[in-house]
Amino acid sequence: MLDHSQAANLTIADMRAAQRRIAPHIRRTPLMTSDYLNDLTGAQLLFKCENFQEAGAFKVRGACNAVFSLSEEEAVKGVCTHSSGNHALSLSYAAGRRGIPCNVVMPRTAPQAKKDAVRRYGGTITECDPSTSSREATFAEVQARTGGEFIHPYNDPRVIAGQATCSAELLDQTGGVDAVIAPIGGGGMVSGTCLTVSNLASGTEIYAAEPEQADDAFRSFKAGYIIADDAPKTVADGLLVPLKENTWHFVSNHVTDIFTASDDEIIAAMKLTWKHLRVVMEPSSAVPLAVILKNQDVFRGKRVGVIITGGNVDLDKLPWLQG
Structure with a gap:
């Protein structure tokens, strides 16, 4: 049985077991490319479209x-979590597939599209203030x-x-x-x-x-230890949370580098991918293209897998329409 507290114990066999376990419940998402963006x-950018998952995100x-x-005994009282959105709706989806309750704590500022999806999948939401401290205190209750x-x-x-x-x-x-x-926000996808x-x-x-504007993973990577911000503000609402010990293990040992992009650069990259890749992605998913455009010397001439992490966005509040 895998120790739930120690990611350092994970092996490739755990990933293979996860593949078998989740196969009936997820989609094998397509790759897409764009001559214009290349x-x-x-x-050569090869976009892995996790926005095409049923729940709209890799999570x-x-x-x-x-x-x-979970064993039957563990599952009987259901599951609970705190999340700015995509994990909340993904856990609600998974719990619904298993027929168990799901309770989630979400910031009141989370996108309405993500709140709606949680409820659509049968999850129960308790709202909190948009800070890590409020989220964790509300979750404890x-x-x-x-x-x-x-x-x-x-x-x-x-x-x-799973990631x-x-x-x-x-x-x-x-x-x-x-x-x-x-x-990268908390680092789950990057760790996987x-x-x-x-x-x-x-x-x-x-x-x-x-x-x-939420660059604590970048600063942690440069400093060599975890730095956590409590309530950063950025258009990339899925990347507001800090690294924790299990994700830090992977980031500190295996990541080549972390790059950052401004909100304006993220919005511009999001708009580019909507226009030329023709897929709906949320701002958090546009950050990789934004940093590739900003650091072209690092990526030029390479085949690059770009993970589009999600597509749950409020269509009535697209960032380039605000102001």
């Missing part, structure tokens, strides 16, 4: 692995009341093993890439990418992309 960046992988890992199994959005090895299946598909679909880049790529394609570089 020409613009000087790289359904980790959520399903965690939910379907909810868990005490419900007794549900805590499935952390990213600091849980069951979740990381690792995304880059396994990417490697299989591409036959290998020179680099993989994904957005590290688990898979370090074992199956050790020559592939792993990059993380972060908003300048």
Whole structure:
């Protein structure tokens, strides 16, 4: 039985077990490319479209692995978590597939599209202020009341093993890439990418992309220890949370570098991908393209796997229409 507290114990066998466990509940998402974006960046960009998951985000992988890992005894009181959106709706989806309750704590400022999806999948929302401290305090009350199994959005090895299946598909679909880049907030997707790529394609570089206005992972990476901000503000609402010990293990050992982009650069990249890739992605998912455009010397001439992490966006509040 995998120790739920120690991501350092994860092996590629845990990723393979997760693949088998979640296969009935997730989609094998497609790769997409754009000649325009390739020409613009000087790289061959292969976009892994996790926005096409039923729940609209990669987090359904980790959520399903965690939910379907539970014993019958553990599952009886359901699951609970705190999340700015995509983990909340993904856990609600997974819990619904298993027929167990799901309680989530979400910032009151979370996008309405994400709140609506949680409720559509049968989850119950308790709102909190948009800070890490408020989120964790409110969650402690909810868990005490419900007794549900805590499935952390990213600091849980069951979740990381599930997220690792995304880059396994990417490697299989591409036959290998020179680099993989994904957005980073708490680091669940990047950690899963590290688990898979370090074992199956050790020559592939792993990059993380972060908003300048929520750059605690970037500062942590440079400092060599975790730095956590309490309530950063950025258009990339899915990347507001800090690294934790389990994700720090992977980031500090396997990530080549972390780059940042401004909110204006993120919005411009989001608009480019909507126009030229013709897919709906949320601002957090546009951060990798923003940093590729900003650091073209790093990526030029390379085959780069770019993970589009989600597509849950308020269509009535697109960032380029605000102001």
